[in-house]
Amino acid sequence: MKVTIKDIAAVAGVSHSTVSRALNDSPQISKQTKDKIKDIARTMDFEFNAGARSLSGRKTGNIAVVYKASYDQFGSSLYISQLFIELRHFLERMDMDAILLEAYHPETGASNISRLLNQQKIDGFLIVHDNITRKDYDSIKRSCLPVVQLHLPPMYCHKEELDYFFTDHFLGGYLATEHLIKKGCRRILTVLSNDSDSDEYELRTAGYRQALEEQGIRFEEKLIIPVDCTYLKGYYLFNTIPELIANVDGIFFQTDIQAFGFLTAARERGIRIPEDLKVVGYDDAPICESTIPQLTTIHQPRRKLAELACDRIIDLINKRNNESRIQEILFPTLVIREST
Amino acid sequence: MKVTIKDIAAVAGVSHSTVSRALNDSPQISKQTKDKIKDIARTMDFEFNAGARSLSGRKTGNIAVVYKASYDQFGSSLYISQLFIELRHFLERMDMDAILLEAYHPETGASNISRLLNQQKIDGFLIVHDNITRKDYDSIKRSCLPVVQLHLPPMYCHKEELDYFFTDHFLGGYLATEHLIKKGCRRILTVLSNDSDSDEYELRTAGYRQALEEQGIRFEEKLIIPVDCTYLKGYYLFNTIPELIANVDGIFFQTDIQAFGFLTAARERGIRIPEDLKVVGYDDAPICESTIPQLTTIHQPRRKLAELACDRIIDLINKRNNESRIQEILFPTLVIREST
DNA sequence: TACATTGATGCACACGTGTGCACTAACCTT
DNA sequence: AAGGTTAGTGCACACGTGTGCATCAATGTA
Incomplete structure (x- = not known):
């Protein structure tokens, strides 16, 4: 059988009310009594019954x-x-x-x-x-x-x-883009996921745009590419938009996994990263340390x-x-x- | 305020006991009464109070x-x-x-x-x-x-x-290995994860061994390779054990992610898969459909x-x-x- | 008509914990 | 010493639901 405050009360020689108050640190109970009761509760492995507690006190835990x-x-x-x-x-x-x-x-x-x-x-x-x-x-x-x-x-x-x-997704987009610009990029593509109903990608893109404009780089609508959030879509980006990739020097991927796929494809095509093209991801997933080269990314303070x-x-x-x-x-x- | 069975009882003009029994489908209550009470409960959005229920009935849900x-x-x-x-x-x-x-x-x-x-x-x-x-x-x-x-x-x-x-991890190991043998492999490496305290990898390896021996292929201790369960360890397998890879025609990876890394490295080295070397993974993770080539694997009936x-x-x-x-x-x- | 039987329902208590209020004992004040 | 204050504790009820037993009405039987 489970231990209840009544059992503790019996051992301590007090009423169950006193036990309840003692264990809940009520100021009405003397320190001496409290210590004694808490000791007994500990040795008996007592835990409050969750159901009873929520029924009377409105706390479920x-x-x-x-x-x-x-x-x-x-x-x-x-x-x-x-x-x-x-x-x-x-x-x-x-x-x-x-x-x-x-x-x-x-x-x-x-x-x-x-x-x-x-x-x-x-x-x-x-x-x-x-x-x-x-x-x-x-x-x-x-x-x-x-x-x-x-x-x-x-x-x-x-x-x-x-x-x-x-x-702050806006800031994330801004930081990623600003970093690319500082590294010398002048024409920057951004790739985002199209399978989300939230507006985080819009915000990241707005940050991207802001960074561009602050540095006097023209914002171009056609450099915003929404694709599925998969490794393979990143990998096949060379096939989907070859002419765009050929004419940019930096890509801001808004998910790490898309960037991962892209990095693999780039290596296979002999495109040197970061020398020929610089790449940033988003999320700081564990995989970022396993990509080749390791992926610069935006870390979210989880x-x-x-x-x-x-x-x-x-x-x-x-x-x-x-x-x-x-x-x-x-x-x-x-x-x-x-x-x- | 929350709706209780007492509230329902008041509306229905019965006691709370009858409501309790009706909602719990007790045979003591007439169908007519049950239907009436259940209707009322539905319209009032009634749900049992979890705390009270567990306190009396020993069910928490x-x-x-x-x-x-x-x-x-x-x-x-x-x-x-x-x-x-x-x-x-x-x-x-x-x-x-x-x-x-x-x-x-x-x-x-x-x-x-x-x-x-x-x-x-x-x-x-x-x-x-x-x-x-x-x-x-x-x-x-x-x-x-x-x-x-x-x-x-x-x-x-x-x-x-x-x-x-x-x-059945033994069977999984067996099926993977048997498949490789049927596809013509005669010297098969197996790669497993070393960061687990459970014995699933031992079992898979035992299945691997059984399949080999049934087909009259010699089991070799040195063809069992434990490495970390990461993409990169799979990728760098060519560096870690080049002489072994050069002399096998099939690899059974006991995790998909290791196989994924390996497939990428193989492609970069011009090793044709499955022509030169056949590869099987384990788990049927979603990524298996994104690898190039797509990864044959063992599906666990989750x-x-x-x-x-x-x-x-x-x-x-x-x-x-x-x-x-x-x-x-x-x-x-x-x-x-x-x-x- | 009187009694037995059956089916449906209510009464009252239990489950374990929290708490307002009353009570007691000890101490302080005048 | 009488009255007042305070600290510590217990009594009794509440929370919402389940259930053994008693009760009551309706029906059947002789």
Whole structure:
């Protein structure tokens, strides 16, 4: 049988109320009693019953991590997996468990968000890389459960109402392009992914454009190339747009995997990188250290992002500093390797 | 405020007991009453309060999915991510949520398993790709919570005591090697990963050996090459063991990513694949369709594995067919592409 | 008509924890 | 010494759901 506070109360010779207060560090209990009770609890391997606790005190110790599952080559499933490792790391310190799920049932479309709300299974939401409907957004607001977003909030809601953290994609695009220019590039192509419903690629492209114009380089619409986010599309870029590649001296790939494919193809064609052509990627995936040459890229501060989001959601759950919203945009950094 | 069965009872003009029984399909309640109550529940968006339910009925609706996080290039984090998508898919149908965590706290080493047990937060364990200590194994047994393993059980426990499903790595090794032999290979190298504490690579190698010996080909210890599980190690295999590669006509890579690196290097050296040398990988990662040439590999039935494990754990939770253990070994299949 | 049987429902308590309020004992003040 | 204050603790109820047992109405039987 499981140990309950009543068992501890019996051993300590006090009532279960005193045990409850002692273990929750209530100021009403004397230090002496607290120490004694905590000792007993430790030796008996006591843990609070999660169900009972949530029933009376409204704390479940669970956080819903909402994400969008995908089955792509390396891209978002790897990114999510890595970000989740970081999130778990910080949640663990606060003795929080993560329920990982998609916002909507892939078949029925039923909302997991409203189900969790009604079941009162969780203390808050961390929303990673998925947009939720207006209706669910309103449900969460009505429930007063805290939400922290790890991306730009959806269009329909006032940004002032939400806590969110994300990385500055505009700056990332700017840094990548600026670096290429500093290295001497004068005609720069950018390749981006076409299979995303978010606007991160638009922002990166805007940063690319800004860097060009600041340096007095003409921005050309035709140098923006959207293709699938795969190794092979990067590899076959020489076949798709040969005349463009022949006339540029730098390429800013907005995903590492596309850059990876391109680097391989370039090597096979005897194009020297970085001497003939300079290449920058985006994301700083683990593969960047394995490409030949190693890939210069934009690093997104995954760990910092996870830490801020976790700290914030914990604060909100504990009603600390919750009178106003926090929105923070983290700076990506340039990681210079051999391809530039 | 949340809707409770008392609210429904008030609307329906019955007691909360009747509502509870009706929604749980108790035979004591008339069909007429049931239908009426279920209708009301639906219109009121009712969901059971998870905490209260677990407190009284011992069902939480949560499953712990225990895995070992890793930060590698494509390997296990991608595999876990994909397997988890499948697991979620089947759990979702049963309205189960997944709490995803590691067995032990990476810093303190504290056991999440015993914590969850004591907190009574979950109904069962799905253990993916991680070994748990004898002590925790005993704790789980004492708690009578069901466990299903998605890999070989640890050495210390009697296999008859556990439910588990995994894929036949011996057969995978056999199929890969047999295929190479059928395609005319007579001297076959195998490359495996050295960064795993499980014995899947040993099994694959044993299958490799069996296939060789069945066809009267001499097994040579020196043709077994353990290297890191990275793209680059595959790529530089020509540098590491040039004399061996020069004298073989087939290579069985026990991870796709190593094979991927090798294929790239081979193309650069003008070695024709499959004409000069045939190559097989393992796992059927998404990248296999992007390699040049596309990679023949061994497919592990991820979806089937997830389906069986989920069905089984649900059965065990509901005390169906739980008088004996189920152990099933799934067959991997050969996926023939261009590299053989 | 009286009684037995069956089917449907409600009452009351249990599960483990949190908390407002009342109570006690000890100490302080005048 | 009487009254007031304070610190520490226990009582009793609440949270939402499940369930054994009692109850009640309806129906069947003799």
